[in-house]
Amino acid sequence: MNCEEVTKLMDGYLDGELDPITSQTIEQHLRECRKCEQAYEAHTALADAISRGAPYHKAPAELRQRVQSSLRDAIGVRASRGATRENQALLTSPRTKRRLVLPEISWNWLALAAAIILAAIIASSFLPRLRPPASDQFLATQLTASHIRSLMADHLTDVASSDQHTVKPWLDTKLDFAPPVVDLSSEEFPLIGGRLDYLDNRPVAALVYGRRKHFINLFVWPAASDEAKAPKTITREGYQLLHWTDSDFTYWAVSDVNVNDLQLFKQQFETRTPHH
């Protein structure tokens, strides 16, 4: 790529809107061509100046009111052609709020209550003897929430690497313990990366593994001495939770893969971690 072509594509490059290959070619060119590199720096400075310097005209508070009341007027005109304006105002505002908000909230609560009861029934019927105590239930909620959040907020990993020798040192420096990290690519559970999380009132390591198109979050923190040794499974809102401990750590694997896959994952993980 020559200088002229690079100049032509510079804005797209700056905005991160080029395909990866073109982008790399330009990057390569900028490393080699001082003149283009300078032009790029100047262009970046300009872009920053616009982003930082141009004032953002926020909507004044009265505009919101104006928009809202004009929308209500528009409805009022349609809904009660014969009525006077005063009546419409009385009619539309309290009515809209009470009518809509109340039923929606109660339905949400009902759905939530139903989900919790269902999860409880499933958990208690599948695991009659291992029914977790209340604290485990609370922890399971936290774990599930953390798993869902990690997929939702585009924040799956703090350190994205399939190399256990990258992920482990990173976590070691951030935590007061050194969690075991193994890559299970050969068992079709490739390591995707690691993340810090806060659970059970302490910072924990979250290791992220892939399983076909699914993700497994493996939460790891030091085991408390009095913890139960038997592995547990819990199902919660469609997610599987598998819990086990070894002499040093407590593990919670959370995923939407099926129980068998999760058991297999545990097995592979245990085989590959050094025994204590």
Place this chain on the structure above:
Amino acid sequence: MALLLKAEDASETEEFESTPKIVKFVVVKKREEDHAQPAELTSFEEAMLPHLDAAHNLARWLLRNEQDAQDVVQEAYLRAFKSFAGFHGSNGRAWLLTIVRNTSYTLLKKNRAVDLTTTFDEEIHAAGYESVSPATILEHSENTERIREAMDELPAEFREILTLRHQEGLSYKEIAEIAQIPPGTVMSRLARARAKLKECLVVRIGKEK
């Protein structure tokens, strides 16, 4: 008849006992048409009111006048509400901004604004390109008033694209949709807008020296 209405009404009105009696009467009369509307309004407001700042900002940059901007935003929200039933996309902001943009241009055209089309000399921009250092530009960008003035000098289509990119952080695809230009044109228009803004800034900085 009056009795019948009252009886029918009884099941409906317990939620708003505190409101004056006259309201109940109107409610009974208009209940049927009234039913669907507030639900639609609520979901419309939930989807679109969070973008009020973005709508106002775009209108304000396009019209360069606060009063016009507010009128346009109000009008755009009304238009958006009327066609909200037909909106099934996921990008509410882009959809709303398209309407704000169109409403703004309607007003600009009505006011016979001369800046709708770009007359822009590539030669001038090429000449000014290297004369001012990045540091100088950055230094002067601290003065937001100067940037605002320089941006206000630009033609509408440049003000629009700079706002959408630099203030709303929209992708080229979204910008193409809002500005109704082919996606391939976004990059070159953005390049010209930035170059032109730089030129305006350079002139301003030069004058002040």
